[in-house]
Amino acid sequence: MIIQKYLLAFLTAFGLVIPNSLVADHHREVKLTLEALANGHHRSEQNRARNDYRHPAETLAFFGLEKDMTAVEILPAGGWYTEIIAPYLAGEGKLYVAHFSPNSSLSYAAGSLQGFEEKITNSPEIYGKITVRHIDPPHEVVIAPPETADLAMTYRNVHNWIMVGQELEYFETFYAALKPGGILGVVEHRALPGSSMQVMETTGYVTEQYVKEIAMKAGFEFVASSEINANPKDLTKYPEGVWSLPPTYRLGDQDRERYSKIGESDRMTLKFQKPLK
Numbered sequence: 001m002i003i004q005k006y007l008l009a010f011l012t013a014f015g016l017v018i019p020n021s022l023v024a025d026h027h028r029e030v031k032l033t034l035e036a037l038a039n040g041h042h043r044s045e046q047n048r049a050r051n052d053y054r055h056p057a058e059t060l061a062f063f064g065l066e067k068d069m070t071a072v073e074i075l076p077a078g079g080w081y082t083e084i085i086a087p088y089l090a091g092e093g094k095l096y097v098a099h100f101s102p103n104s105s106l107s108y109a110a111g112s113l114q115g116f117e118e119k120i121t122n123s124p125e126i127y128g129k130i131t132v133r134h135i136d137p138p139h140e141v142v143i144a145p146p147e148t149a150d151l152a153m154t155y156r157n158v159h160n161w162i163m164v165g166q167e168l169e170y171f172e173t174f175y176a177a178l179k180p181g182g183i184l185g186v187v188e189h190r191a192l193p194g195s196s197m198q199v200m201e202t203t204g205y206v207t208e209q210y211v212k213e214i215a216m217k218a219g220f221e222f223v224a225s226s227e228i229n230a231n232p233k234d235l236t237k238y239p240e241g242v243w244s245l246p247p248t249y250r251l252g253d254q255d256r257e258r259y260s261k262i263g264e265s266d267r268m269t270l271k272f273q274k275p276l277k
Contacts, residue, residue, distance in 0.1 A: 034060050037084045042126055047080055050247070053264035054155075056084050058228045063185035063271060065151060068092040072144050072177055074135065074154040074170075075099060077112055079119050081155055082127070086120075090129050096177075098143035101136035137169035144177040152178055153185040156267070158211060159204045159242075162197075171218035175274055184220055184272040186211060187229055189242045189265040203241030208268045220272035229267035236266065 034057035039048060051057075060081075065071065067088060076082045076097055089095045099116055100109035113134075120127035133143045143152075152174045161167040174184050191205035200206050212222055238244035242265050244251055249259065 032087060033057075034065070034084060034088060037087055040083075040087075042087075042123070043083050047083065050080070050264070053229075053231070054080075055228045056081060059185075059187065059226075059269060060084065060088075060153075062224075062226045062228060062269060063151060063153060064183055066093070069150040070094040070096075070144070070148055072096045072098055072149045072152040072174070074143070074152060074174065075157050075160075076116065076155075079116055079127075081153070082116075082120075082130070085153075086127050086130055090126075094131070095129065096131050096133055096144040096149070098133050098135040101134035101140050103134075103139070104136050135170070135173060137166050137173060141169075141173045141176070143173060146176055147179045147182075149177045149179060149182055151183045151185065155187045156189060158186065158188045158214075159200065159206050162200050162206065167214050168217055171214050171220070175218045175220065178274045180274055180277045182274045183223070184215065184274070186215070186270045186272070187267050188270075190230075190236075190268040192236055203236070203238075205236050205242055205265070206268075208270065211268065211270060215270075215272045219274065221275055223271040223273050225271070226269040229269050231263055231266040233262045234264075234266035235262075 038051055038056045065085070065088070069089065070093060071085065071089060073082060073085055073095065076099065082095075082097060086095055097116075100106065100113045102110060102113060104110070117132070120130055120132075134140045135143050154170075154174075157170075158167060161170045171184075178184065188211060189205045191199055191203070191207045193207060193209065195205065195207050200210060208225070215222065234245070236242075238259075240250040242248075244255075245259050245262055245265055247264070249256060251259075
């Protein structure tokens with residue numbers, strides 16, 4: 001009976017239909033797919049609407065996420081991807097989340113961390129098995145026990161590290177957490193090939209070549225790329241950089257319809273591997 005109640009609570013949290021036969025037989029395997037979790041009602045309508053631009057199920061499958069993995073999500077902000085990854089790994093795997101440090105000098109870090117902690121505390125049936133670590137190179141860099149993670153993931157964060165000149169330190173931190181053969185998955189706003197460092201430091205867009213260079217300096221080997229998150233409508237040159245586009249709309253109502261038609265940014269989706277020893 002206890003198992004049945006837990007199962008009902010767990011599935012109800014995701015807005016999934018629970019047949020009577022499943023309640024009667026609690027030994028039956030319950031399969032929560034990435035697609036089902038991406039569209040689950042534990043996520044807000046606003047977050048689910050962004051699936052069309054972010055393609056979370058396809059992206060996580062490309063990175064090779066499996067239910068029994070030890071994974072690290074790096075700087076998840078409000079937890080958009082965490083809403084999918086945490087319940088997917090809850091049964092057999094382990095999720096570390098490397099969020100901002102409370103000691104960070106960034107003005108927005110403390111609020112972002114607090115919001116995330118409130119989110120996971122308020123829904124223990126979904127997020128109760130997460131381990132939160134802090135990342136703030138060079139002071140806080142142990143985001144998981146060394147060489148234990150199968151997969152590390154970061155979504156649209158590399159440009160922020162470039163702005164503060166710490167991109168290599170971050171990639172070295174991921175390298176230390178991953179086991180030999182472990183995978184690093186990176187999604188980032190994509191600059192036009194040959195774009196200057198000034199462009200990458202100010203617009204939020206980064207070239208694929210530069211991401212690959214930084215990853216390889218940290219010791220990674222490039223494995224594959226995917227066009228899952230490509231958007232050919234994004235020409236990348238706007239008054240407020242990538243933040244001109246949705247969902248930020250930094251220019252307010254100025255040219256809002258134009259930016260809405262473009263949609264969210266063109267993004268690279270890259271996979272790297274820590275070499276086997």
